[in-house]
Amino acid sequence: MSILRNFLKADRRCIRKFVWNMGCKGISGFNKFQKRKQRGENFPAFQFISVTDDCNLACQGCWVTKGEKSACLDLAAINKIIDDSKKYGSYFFGILGGEPLMYSGLMDIFRMNPDCYFQLFTNGTLLNDKVAAELRQLANVTPLISLEGNEIVADIRRGSSRVFERTIKAIETSTSNGLITGVAISVCKSNIKMALSDEFIEILHSRGVLYLWYYIYRPTGENPHYELALAPEDILRLRQFLVDGRTKYPLVLIDSYWGADGEPFCPAAEGLSHHINPQGYIEPCPVIQYSCDNIASGDLKGIYEGSMFIRDFKTEVNHRTRGCILMENPQWLAKFAADHQAVNTSNRSDLSEQLKNGCVVCSHGSCDKIPEKNWIYRMAKKRAFFGLGAYG
Numbered sequence: 001m002s003i004l005r006n007f008l009k010a011d012r013r014c015i016r017k018f019v020w021n022m023g024c025k026g027i028s029g030f031n032k033f034q035k036r037k038q039r040g041e042n043f044p045a046f047q048f049i050s051v052t053d054d055c056n057l058a059c060q061g062c063w064v065t066k067g068e069k070s071a072c073l074d075l076a077a078i079n080k081i082i083d084d085s086k087k088y089g090s091y092f093f094g095i096l097g098g099e100p101l102m103y104s105g106l107m108d109i110f111r112m113n114p115d116c117y118f119q120l121f122t123n124g125t126l127l128n129d130k131v132a133a134e135l136r137q138l139a140n141v142t143p144l145i146s147l148e149g150n151e152i153v154a155d156i157r158r159g160s161s162r163v164f165e166r167t168i169k170a171i172e173t174s175t176s177n178g179l180i181t182g183v184a185i186s187v188c189k190s191n192i193k194m195a196l197s198d199e200f201i202e203i204l205h206s207r208g209v210l211y212l213w214y215y216i217y218r219p220t221g222e223n224p225h226y227e228l229a230l231a232p233e234d235i236l237r238l239r240q241f242l243v244d245g246r247t248k249y250p251l252v253l254i255d256s257y258w259g260a261d262g263e264p265f266c267p268a269a270e271g272l273s274h275h276i277n278p279q280g281y282i283e284p285c286p287v288i289q290y291s292c293d294n295i296a297s298g299d300l301k302g303i304y305e306g307s308m309f310i311r312d313f314k315t316e317v318n319h320r321t322r323g324c325i326l327m328e329n330p331q332w333l334a335k336f337a338a339d340h341q342a343v344n345t346s347n348r349s350d351l352s353e354q355l356k357n358g359c360v361v362c363s364h365g366s367c368d369k370i371p372e373k374n375w376i377y378r379m380a381k382k383r384a385f386f387g388l389g390a391y392g
Contacts, residue, residue, distance in 0.1 A: 002250035006208050011178030013139035018180050021117035021140055025091040032089035037271060042304045042311055048094035048275045048286065049073070049081060051106065053347075055098040057123055058159035059148070060228065061186075063220045063287045064098055065347040071278040075105045075112075077295060081276060082113050084300035091116045096286065098278070101126040110138045119144050121184070123158070124170030132177035143174050144182040144213060149191040157190065168207070175208030182254075183209050187238055188217035188228035196241045201249050211252035214242065216364055218327055220287050222348060229327070229361035239367050246374040260381040262369035264322040269314050274304075281345045284313050287326050289346035290337040309340050323365020330358035 007015070033045035052072040053064050082093065095118050100106055110118055117140050124145040135141045147167045148157040154164040174181040183204055187195045194200050195214070204212060216235065219226045230238070239262070245253050258264055267273045268284040275283045281291035282303065292309035304310065316336065317325050325333055334355035337344075344351050372378045 002205070003210065003252060006205070006210055006250075007180070009175075009178070009208060010180050010210075011136050011139065014136065014178055014180050017117065017139040018142070021091055021115065022142075025089075025115075026117070029089040029091060033272070036088070042271060042307065042314075043088050043301055044090070044274050044304070045272050046090050046092040046094070047081065047085060048096055048273060049078060050096040050098065050275065050277050050286065051078065051100050051109070052103040053098045053278045054102040055123075056102065056125060056160075057099070057163070060157050060159070060223060060225045061188075061217060061219050061221055063218075063289060063346070065222055067347040072103060073276075073278055073280060075108055077280060078105075078109055079112060081295060081300060082109075082116060086116070088301065092119070093117075094119045094121060094273075096121045096275075099123055099126065101131065107134055107138070110135070110141050114138075114140060116140060118142070119182075122146070122170075123163075124167045124174075125160075125163070127170040127173055129173055129177065132173050132179060135174075135179055136177045142180045142182060143170075144184050145170050145174065146184045146186070147171075148186060150194055153190050153194070157188075168203075171204070171207050171209060181209050182211040182213055184213040184215060186215040186217045187234075188230065189234070190228060192230070192234055192238070196238065201245070201251060205250050209251060211254055213254040213256075214238065216257065216324075218287055218324060218363075219359070219361060220326065224354075224358070226359040226361060229359075232362045232366045235362060235364055235367045239364075239370050243370050243373055246372065246377050257364035258367070258370075258381075260378040261371045262367075264365045264367060266317060266322065266324060269317040269325075271310075271314050274310065277345055279345065281343065282307070282310070283345060284310060288313075288333065289344065289348075289351065290333075290340075290342035291345050292340055292342050309342055312336075312340065321363075321365045323363035327361045327363040328365060329360070330355040 030045050036043055053066050054070050100120060101122055120141050120143045122143055122145055148154050151164045155161055185195050216230060217228050219229050242253050242255055256267055275286045277283055280295040282293040283291050293303050293307045297303050321328050334352050
């Protein structure tokens with residue numbers, strides 16, 4: 001009931017937009033995706049769009065590397081992605097960066113698409129009262145604020161100072177302005193104790209956070225920091241925490257790794273979601289930084305249907321793992337990209353060598369199957385975006 005109480009504290013316009021744009025349209029869009037998939041069609045349920053590679057932090061393991069100059073999608077290109085997606089019942093979009101609050105046209109995206117719902121992936125350091133008030137007026141955005149550790153760990157993980165304090169301030173600013181607010185944490189060796197604790201849940205719940213999204217740390221980027229990767233017993237501990245926590249904690253706990261019966265899956269390999277980077281390249285997911293397709297080529301549906309790279313990725317990954325191919329078999333990924341003559345979209349010239357020499361680490365695919373206990377989560381994972389998420 002305390003989840004509902006916090007939900008009802010949100011601004012009424014935000015609640016209405018969430019229920020209609022995210023809830024009703026989201027379920028309808030997911031059903032349409034399932035029917036497309038049964039027909040062998042290749043258009044995702046929803047998409048993640050990185051609007052810029054600009055960022056004001058330098059996080060460990062971040063996949064975003066800037067080129068000689070910043071890259072960003074222009075507003076017309078973003079609106080075309082959205083318009084093409086709406087034709088197929090997709091009204092939900094994840095907005096990423098870099099740090100998307102550094103993108104000058106961000107509010108225009110939300111304002112020009114009032115019939116859609118957006119999840120704003122942000123580090124929170126730029127989320128002030130002015131920004132929050134504008135988001136409240138628009139009402140079709142949920143900030144997902146990343147919190148990567150306590151006062152000590154957060155500074156190390158994010159390459160800056162006072163990050164924990166600034167993140168908590170952003171959470172308080174978001175909730176006090178009536179926004180439906182989520183927090184994300186990328187669970188790794190340095191923050192797992194905090195992430196899987198009653199105290200962490202209480203810190204967030206007491207500040208009005210409605211949902212908490214758990215990721216598994218994926219070593220990538222210029223400095224992968226493989227030592228932060230979780231061991232198999234850590235992943236099992238995380239999975240058990242999620243299953244148990246969904247029966248007792250006053251927050252919605254989200255993952256995008258396991259289905260209702262505990263079976264692991266890769267959202268990209270399922271075709272559920274894909275990623276469009278700041279240069280318009282379509283990637284299987286944000287951390288698989290290869291592409292054979294660009295949105296500039298034409299109609300989005302036609303691009304997806306004609307993409308042998310995306311189609312083969314889905315087929316071949318599912319033959320190899322139900323987990324994360326980047327973590328479990330980076331050497332195969334390098335060969336797959338080379339065989340398809342895919343463009344390296346990472347801005348790192350040594351990406352192929354990094355993958356060929358990369359460490360193999362465990363992903364969620366190594367975890368024992370633990371079925372969901374809570375019937376609401378079981379239903380959500382079967383019928384509603386596998387539990388409100390597909391950013392694997």
